[in-house]
Structures are given as C-alpha cells and as structure tokens.
Amino acid sequence: MRKFDINEDPHRRYNPLINEWVLVSPHRSKRPWQGQKEAVNTVALPEYDPECYLCAGNVRMNGEKNPDYKGSFVFENDFAALKQEPIDFGGNEEGSFFKAQPERGISRVVCFSPRHDLTLPEMDVDGIVNIIQTWQREYTDLGAIDYINHVQIFENKGSVMGCSNPHPHGQIWAQSSLPTQVQKTQDNLKAYFDKNGTNLLQDYLKEELKVKERVVVENDHFAAIVPFWAIWPFETMIVSKRHITKITDFTEDEVAAFAVILKKLTTKYDNLFETSFPYSSGIHQAPTDGEAHPEWQFHMHFYPPLLRSASVKKFMVGYEMMGESQRDITPEKSAEMLRNLSEVHYKQK
Amino acid sequence: MRKFDINEDPHRRYNPLINEWVLVSPHRSKRPWQGQKEAVNTVALPEYDPECYLCAGNVRMNGEKNPDYKGSFVFENDFAALKQEPIDFGGNEEGSFFKAQPERGISRVVCFSPRHDLTLPEMDVDGIVNIIQTWQREYTDLGAIDYINHVQIFENKGSVMGCSNPHPHGQIWAQSSLPTQVQKTQDNLKAYFDKNGTNLLQDYLKEELKVKERVVVENDHFAAIVPFWAIWPFETMIVSKRHITKITDFTEDEVAAFAVILKKLTTKYDNLFETSFPYSSGIHQAPTDGEAHPEWQFHMHFYPPLLRSASVKKFMVGYEMMGESQRDITPEKSAEMLRNLSEVHYKQK
Ligand SMILES: O=P(O)(O)O[C@H]1O[C@H](CO)[C@@H](O)[C@H](O)[C@H]1O
Ligand SMILES: O=P(O)(O)O[C@H]1O[C@H](CO)[C@@H](O)[C@H](O)[C@H]1O
Numbered sequence: 001m002r003k004f005d006i007n008e009d010p011h012r013r014y015n016p017l018i019n020e021w022v023l024v025s026p027h028r029s030k031r032p033w034q035g036q037k038e039a040v041n042t043v044a045l046p047e048y049d050p051e052c053y054l055c056a057g058n059v060r061m062n063g064e065k066n067p068d069y070k071g072s073f074v075f076e077n078d079f080a081a082l083k084q085e086p087i088d089f090g091g092n093e094e095g096s097f098f099k100a101q102p103e104r105g106i107s108r109v110v111c112f113s114p115r116h117d118l119t120l121p122e123m124d125v126d127g128i129v130n131i132i133q134t135w136q137r138e139y140t141d142l143g144a145i146d147y148i149n150h151v152q153i154f155e156n157k158g159s160v161m162g163c164s165n166p167h168p169h170g171q172i173w174a175q176s177s178l179p180t181q182v183q184k185t186q187d188n189l190k191a192y193f194d195k196n197g198t199n200l201l202q203d204y205l206k207e208e209l210k211v212k213e214r215v216v217v218e219n220d221h222f223a224a225i226v227p228f229w230a231i232w233p234f235e236t237m238i239v240s241k242r243h244i245t246k247i248t249d250f251t252e253d254e255v256a257a258f259a260v261i262l263k264k265l266t267t268k269y270d271n272l273f274e275t276s277f278p279y280s281s282g283i284h285q286a287p288t289d290g291e292a293h294p295e296w297q298f299h300m301h302f303y304p305p306l307l308r309s310a311s312v313k314k315f316m317v318g319y320e321m322m323g324e325s326q327r328d329i330t331p332e333k334s335a336e337m338l339r340n341l342s343e344v345h346y347k348q349k
Numbered sequence: 350m351r352k353f354d355i356n357e358d359p360h361r362r363y364n365p366l367i368n369e370w371v372l373v374s375p376h377r378s379k380r381p382w383q384g385q386k387e388a389v390n391t392v393a394l395p396e397y398d399p400e401c402y403l404c405a406g407n408v409r410m411n412g413e414k415n416p417d418y419k420g421s422f423v424f425e426n427d428f429a430a431l432k433q434e435p436i437d438f439g440g441n442e443e444g445s446f447f448k449a450q451p452e453r454g455i456s457r458v459v460c461f462s463p464r465h466d467l468t469l470p471e472m473d474v475d476g477i478v479n480i481i482q483t484w485q486r487e488y489t490d491l492g493a494i495d496y497i498n499h500v501q502i503f504e505n506k507g508s509v510m511g512c513s514n515p516h517p518h519g520q521i522w523a524q525s526s527l528p529t530q531v532q533k534t535q536d537n538l539k540a541y542f543d544k545n546g547t548n549l550l551q552d553y554l555k556e557e558l559k560v561k562e563r564v565v566v567e568n569d570h571f572a573a574i575v576p577f578w579a580i581w582p583f584e585t586m587i588v589s590k591r592h593i594t595k596i597t598d599f600t601e602d603e604v605a606a607f608a609v610i611l612k613k614l615t616t617k618y619d620n621l622f623e624t625s626f627p628y629s630s631g632i633h634q635a636p637t638d639g640e641a642h643p644e645w646q647f648h649m650h651f652y653p654p655l656l657r658s659a660s661v662k663k664f665m666v667g668y669e670m671m672g673e674s675q676r677d678i679t680p681e682k683s684a685e686m687l688r689n690l691s692e693v694h695y696k697q698k
Contacts, residue, residue: 162664315511
C-alpha cells in the first residue's frame with residue numbers, strides 16, 4: 001500500500017476553530033474548466049464619480065448629502081438588515097419547531113477613502129491606519145451600547161462578492177446576539193482555553209511560524225497565513241503575534257504594523273492574477289458583552305473566490321453545500337504562490 | 350413597545366437539523382439592486398449536441414465513448430475529487446494542529462436523459478422515475494462497498510452553480526467518512542431521537558402540514574416545503590410523509606409520487622422567473638455504514654441562488670461568511686409565491 005502523501009492524495013483536514021472538516025483533492029486542480037467565467041473589469045475608474053453615492057459631497061438615495069470627508073467616513077446603512085427599535089417579544093411556543101427571536105442591531109457603511117479609484121493595496125499606509133482607527137472607534141462606540149454584544153466588521157470587495165459599488169468601503173453589522181459563526185468559534189476557543197489554559201490561535205500560530213510553509217507575509221506584530229484548514233483557494237488569516245483579544249488593545253506600533261501587513265497581503269492578492277482581487281474579509285474578535293474573553297485572539301479572515309485566473313472562481317456548490325467544503329489546490333501550494341509574489345502593486349510597475 | 354411581527358421585524362430563526370440560526374430581514378427586500386447581474390441563457394438547446402461530452406455516442410475527454418444510452422447513464426467522474434486507492438496512513442502527530450486523514454471514495458456522473466435540451470421539469474414522469482431507480486441502484490451498489498459509509502447524491506444546475514454543461518446530469522460522491530454537513534445533521538437527528546423516541550423531521554413535517562403556510566406542493570407520499578429556517582430565498586426541502594430512512598425503502602407508489610413532486614416543484618421553479626432555474630440539490634438519508642439509523646428521515650434539499658429575477662441572485666458573502674446566513678424575504682412569502690405558480694411549464698403554454 002502506498003504511504004499517505006498530503007501533497008498528492010485526497011484527504012480531509014480539521015478546522016479546530018469551528019470543529020469542521022474540509023476535503024482536499026490536490027490532484028484535481030488539473031481538470032479543464034469549461035464553465036462560467038466572471039466578468040473582469042478593466043476600465044480605469046475616475047478619482048471622483050458624480051454618480052457614486054459614496055463619493056464625498058454626493059447625495060445618497062435617501063436624500064442625505066455625504067460630507068466633504070478626507071479620510072474615512074461612516075454612515076448608517078440606508079437599507080439596513082437590522083433595526084435599532086426594541087421589540088416586545090412574546091416568546092416561542094414550548095416545544096414548537098417554529099423557533100424565532102427578534103434581533104436588534106445597527107448596520108453601518110465605512111467609506112475607506114474619498115478616492116473612488118483606490119482599494120486597500122493602492123492606498124498609502126497612513127490611509128490604512130486611518131481605517132483601522134475608524135474600526136477601533138466603531139468597535140468602542142457600538143460596543144458601548146447596552147444591547148450590542150457583537151460588532152462584525154467586514155468588507156465585500158468586487159462584484160463577484162455581491163459588492164455593488166467599486167468605491168472602497170466596508171460594513172459593520174452590530175447586534176445583540178453572537179452570530180452563528182462567531183458563536184461556534186467562541187465555543188471552540190473557550191473549550192481549548194478551559195482545557196489548556198492557553199489561547200488556541202496563539203498556540204496554532206507558534207506551530208505555523210515554526211514550519212513556515214503556510215506563511216504568506218509577516219512582520220514584528222502580525223502574520224498572514226493560509227490556514228492549514230483553509231477552504232477557499234487563496235484564503236488567508238491575519239493573526240496578531242501578541243495575545244490581543246480586540247482591536248482596541250492594539251498599541252500604536254501594532255496599528256502601524258497591521259496597516260503594513262494589510263497593504264502587503266492585498267497587494268499580493270492583486271498581483272496574483274493582475275486584477276483587483278475580489279474577496280470578503282472580516283475581523284473576528286472578542287464580543288462586546290462586557291466579559292473579559294481571554295479565550296479570544298484578534299484575527300482577520302480573507303475569503304477570496306478566485307481559483308485559476310481573474311475570471312475562473314471556485315464554486316462552493318452541490319457537494320460543498322450538502323456535504324463538505326472542498327478544495328483543489330493545497331494550502332501549502334497557495335501560500336507558496338502568494339509568498340513569492342512581489343510586494344509592489346502590478347499597476348505601479 | 351411594538352409587539353414582535355415575524356412578517357416585518359428583523360429576527361433570527363433556529364434550524365434544528367444543523368443547530369444553527371439564520372438572520373431574517375423581511376423589510377430589506379425593498380432595497381434597490383445595482384450590483385452584478387447573472388447572464389441569462391435564452392438560446393434554445395438542440396436535442397443532441399455533437400460537442401457535448403455527455404450526449405449519447407459522443408467521446409469524452411479521456412477517449413472513452415458514451416454508449417447509445419436511452420434512459421439514464423452513469424460513469425466514473427473523469428476528474429474525481431476522491432480516489433479509490435487505499436492509502437497507508439501513518440496517523441497525526443499527537444496534539445498537533447496539523448490534523449489530516451486520507452479519504453477514500455468514488456465519484457460518478459449520472460446523465461439524466463440522452464436529450465441534451467431537457468431538465469427535470471421538462472422530462473416526463475417516467476423519465477424521472479428512471480432517474481430515481483438509478484439513484485436507488487447507485488445507493489445500493491456504492492453502499493455495499495465495505496469502505497463506503499456515505500453516498501451523496503446531488504445536482505448542480507445552471508452555470509451560476511458551477512455547472513459547466515447544460516446536459517441534464519447530477520453527481521454522486523461516495524466516501525468513507527460522513528461529510529461535515531451530514532455528520533451535523535445526524536448528530537441532531539440522533540439527539541432528538543434519543544430524547545423523544547420519535548423522528549425530528551416526521552414531527553416537524555406534521556407541524557408544517559397543520560399550518561400549511563410553507564407548503565409549496567404535496568401529494569399522498571411527499572411534501573415540498575420552504576423550511577421555517579431556509580437560508581436561500583427560494584430554498585425548499587422535499588420530505589417523505591412516511592418514516593423512510595433511505596431511498597431504497599421507497600414502495601413503487603412512493604417512487605412514482607417522488608417523481609411527480611420533483612417534476613411539479615422544478616416546474617414551479619422554472620415558472621417563477623420564466624427561466625431555467627439554477628440550484629444545487631442533494632439527498633440526505635441514512636449513511637451506508639451497516640447500522641439501522643432510525644433517527645434518519647429521507648429528505649432532499651434544493652438551494653437555489655436567485656432572489657429577484659432571472660439575473661439577480663442572493664450573495665452569501667461578508668456578513669454571511671463571517672457571521673450568519675441572512676435572508677431578505679420571509680420563507681412564508683417565498684412559499685406563497687411558489688405555491689401560486691402553475692404546475693404547467695411556461696414553455697408549454
Ligand atoms: O464536478 P464539476 O461539475 O466539474 O464541478 C462542480 O461541482 C463540484 C461538486 O459540487 C464542485 O466541487 C466544483 O467546484 C463545481 O464547479
Ligand atoms: O449590503 P450590500 O453591500 O448591499 O449587500 C451585500 O452584502 C451583504 C452583507 O454581506 C449581503 O447580505 C448581500 O447579499 C450582499 O449583496
């Protein structure tokens with residue numbers, strides 16, 4: 001019988017953050033692709049677009065006028081999925097399968113820059129520092145509201161990720177409950193902490209920094225790695241090297257280092273297929289429920305859909321939806337490709 | 350304080366099959382959509398396409414020639430994600446985060462019909478009966494292989510679901526482990542069965558058939574409903590009314606009734622936006638590990654991505670990936686829309 005070769009043989013990998021497995025089929029990346037291709041936008045954007053509802057000075061759908069902002073600009077989402085109004089909940093019928101509960105929350109949009117044509121990799125480090133400070137302020141302000149227990153900071157980038165406006169921006173959805181994925185992560189971090197007295201992601205990062213093969217870029221304070229259990233072809237996670245539970249605990253040096261690693265990672269992403277690389281990213285950190293949460297470790301996920309080129313993405317469909325997430329290229333190979341890419345943006349060459 | 354109104358107020362619903370919540374924002378379906386639109390294929394397909402590798406008599410990429418098949422036709426996937434070869438696994442290092450295990454399996458393609466231009470809703474009931482019998486045979490044959498413990502039958506339909514060939518076909522991935530989603534479902538079904546001595550989905554279906562508001566179509570043996578906890582806008586689930594753990598336990602009447610409900614449901618889907626409606630579907634049933642599994646109940650999931658029209662889909666992205674699945678239209682409203690649609694295919698009118 002042949003000996004197991006993780007670089008060649010179909011296998012499953014275990015994700016301890018959410019207690020789920022992923023199916024890895026290294027040999028399968030060779031299959032030809034005859035399916036759907038994504039549209040690739042190659043039109044250069046203007047610095048200011050009079051039609052864009054996020055550009056400074058423009059009027060949004062609800063009639064409000066954006067200020068003439070310079071750094072970042074935050075406003076309440078005009079079509080929020082959550083509402084702030086408190087609701088009188090009668091409760092569910094005992095034993096019924098129709099179990100629901102009202103959910104209160106606040107949903108905001110964060111414009112990253114007045115420049116319509118820049119995304120993170122093309123902004124300068126100061127501009128990114130400004131975004132991080134905005135995230136810190138929002139985490140503090142929203143977290144201070146008594147009924148808000150979780151603040152989800154995220155970005156959908158690119159039309160393939162459901163983003164309808166190329167103006168650089170992210171969102172924040174703050175709410176009373178811990179969302180499903182966060183609750184799962186917390187449960188696993190907590191169980192690990194209770195058992196070992198240490199932080200799961202700190203311990204994991206130490207192993208990764210020893211073997212190095214999944215590290216994409218690192219500096220004194222952060223590392224960007226392709227997790228051993230990554231499901232998306234070029235998924236990465238930025239983890240702080242120090243045990244930090246939330247973004248407001250960053251030192252000034254850490255804010256700067258985080259800005260640098262964000263710029264480097266997203267530059268490599270753009271360079272991979274020489275395209276504005278689509279992804280959804282999001283920060284996972286301690287809930288704002290007033291507890292200490294030593295089990296938490298600040299980290300940021302990047303879930304990019306592209307697989308082979310600017311136009312061919314990975315489809316997480318039938319088997320993946322019914323069975324299990326599946327990937328065709330190993331995390332080690334993806335990390336190597338990203339690591340070897342320049343830290344200078346392809347448009348700047 | 351206003352009283353909670355499930356038709357108007359943001360809320361979360363609980364899915365007991367996988368122990369997860371979904372965020373429902375009924376008011377949000379009114380937001381305008383300026384984002385990506387899917388390409389809509391309106392070109393009529395020929396009955397036979399000389400370029401199609403699934404059509405009868407044609408030669409596939411690997412040089413094999415398809416037989417001149419009449420009903421359905423099954424072959425091993427030429428680019429399988431799983432391999433049959435047994436692998437000698439050394440085991441994982443104790444306590445390491447790099448936890449992997451080799452996975453053995455078989456991956457097959459099931460052509461539904463020699464007709465290149467027909468999908469389920471346009472096939473006649475006999476043709477669908479033939480597919481169900483093929484699924485039964487595959488479940489039996491694959492399940493009988495000693496190392497195969499799970500047989501996942503599924504279909505990716507439409508280019509937006511990563512399907513690269515419009516020729517009607519599904520897939521079967523059979524493997525040694527229970528995939529993540531199936532394991533989760535089994536754990537919850539089992540816990541319910543151990544606690545109540547009854548079947549979760551049987552009990553749930555009884556509640557649904559009493560209130561009726563989420564039933565799309567039903568007959569003597571099956572019901573198609575939009576689950577109370579559905580995440581996709583027009584997600585449905587077909588459940589058998591009798592306690593049946595696997596497809597091979599169907600009576601002849603049940604096979605016929607399943608074919609009829611499959612045809613009716615997919616016809617309504619096509620009629621919704623007058624388009625060949627994309628989805629991923631898949632059957633969840635008892636594993637083939639040789640145990641009895643009374644906790645299981647045969648059911649089939651349909652996860653269709655479209656939200657507002659043939660070209661506008663729901664994006665499960667940033668918040669959904671980092672936080673929790675989110676929907677904009679209530680399951681009750683979706684069920685009503687589907688229920689009110691004709692059972693005659695729009696092309697036949
Ligand atoms: O096997 P196919 O049709 O080539 O591929 C499609 O279905 C598979 C199973 O859901 C997925 O893994 C692929 O991402 C998808 O493109
Ligand atoms: O809020 P947006 O940008 O209009 O919408 C986008 O992001 C949301 C949050 O991830 C998703 O719920 C939507 O499906 C997506 O299109």
